[in-house]
Amino acid sequence: MSFKLEMTMMKNMTTAMDVLQGQGPLEVSEYGASDLAVPLRSVVRDGALVSVNLRLVSPARVFDFPATGKVLSCDEVEAGVFRVKVQLRQFDREAWSQILLILQGDQTRVDALFDSIKGEP
């Protein structure tokens, strides 16, 4: 089973512009208890309030997760590509916990298999 977490929409709440326009869904590269990072091909101001839609894609289903958040940082990681870190502010905490559980569950499955093949104490 393999899961993918994508950001399908990021709207700047001040300008009402969709920051992702023309960039397609962005794969979330890293997540934390209530934050995540995505690679963006445009600049977003630090501190900007954004409305986002996240999508968890599994082979069995697709689960959408809307939230509002704040841009914590926007760092250029290569020419024209920015790593944008977003802190989720208003969101369904229960649904987010479910997403984290699913992602961590996949890691737990891999760990169990990895350890049993390694066969070391």
Added chain:
Amino acid sequence: MSTNFAAQMKAFLGDGICLLVEPSSSFGASLQSCLAEIGIPLSQVATSKKFEEAKKIVEEKKPKLIVTEYDLQPGMGLELIEMQETQYDDNARIGMIVTKNSSDSAVAEAAEGAVDAFLLKPFSVGIFRTKLSDVLTRKTRPSDYQKLLQVGRTKAAANDFEGAIAAFNAAKTRETKPSMACCMAAKIYERQEKWELALAEYRQGRQFQPLHYKCMIGEFEVLSKLKRYADAYEVVGRLRDNYPIPPVRLGEFFTAAVFTYNFADLPRYFEMYLAFENRTPWLTNLVAVGLTAAGKYHLQKKDPAKAMPFFEMGLTARGRDITYVELVFDELMKAEAFKEAEFILSKTLPADVGGKQNNQMRFRIDQRTLTPEQLVERGKRMINEGQGSPEIYRLMVELLAKLGRTTMAESMISTAAKDYPDLRPALYAILAKYPAK
């Protein structure tokens, strides 16, 4: 961030470097920030997006910590970690995979090798830190058992086999289920070609943990080496039922299944083969050879219907390569399975239809339906176009001889002898069977 972990990491790395191999800038930046949080200074982190460049860095800078993606076309992150394994003692290096590839076979392949941790993307900083910290603790503060295993490994690397065995035997007394110690002792016996002792160690390892993967693999390898294929294949059954099969093992299992006539298992292995993202030419070849052997076996038993699924799977594996189509076609023609041969011929890729090999096969099939005159015309045309083959020449000479066109048959033999000098006696022998009219 625990300062203890940072200090441990600093002590582990010393002046050494960490290599981060990640094709995606975004994932790369996330990983870099994780390393920075742990306290690894930027000056000690080398980064690369490409396999070849990363390989060079491993060769030249010998990183003590490697964090790499699994798929690095044209190479694999595993190869970098295997290179690192040759540069350091196990306790002095860390190799981590961070990847989108969560397939069981990828995990199994990594765990079989020198990889210390396997992390899925997207990752959480917390999990990354915990994983690295766990590995670091295991390496820098090993248990007595692990210390003895390391002593054994070091002695084995110095070819001190007796010393290594003594260390592994001592290790066995420090752990309730010391299967890994048995496995390592078995490896020493393998290097000394003491096969029965190696087998005994693997089996002892499995007494402690009946499904110990590395002991089962070791037992399978030794039994295969001893050509005790039936016993080896019994181990395959246990492995297959309990673990995912990495690509390198699938080839071996395919071979073992063929040697033990367990052809009924091949479709299952073939499904696994199709599910692999990275199918090497080596594996494809092994799979096709195994499937062909199964098909030929059923042809020998005069059962072309049972042979066909194997040949068709072989065709899929080889991408309907014309050489393979011809090989299967030949087998079916030899077995006089003409309908099946025609079916296989119909699987020729459009790009190969009308080509030399396809025309030669078509001629051989059509000899059953065309009139002798039509066949002679077709054969002459093919030979004039340089599409003759020993089989075509044989058929043509026989046909012309049967029709009583001896002069033309002799002329055909002369033409054939230019390309295939050794064929001349066989062709004259055919001609001699039919007295001139």
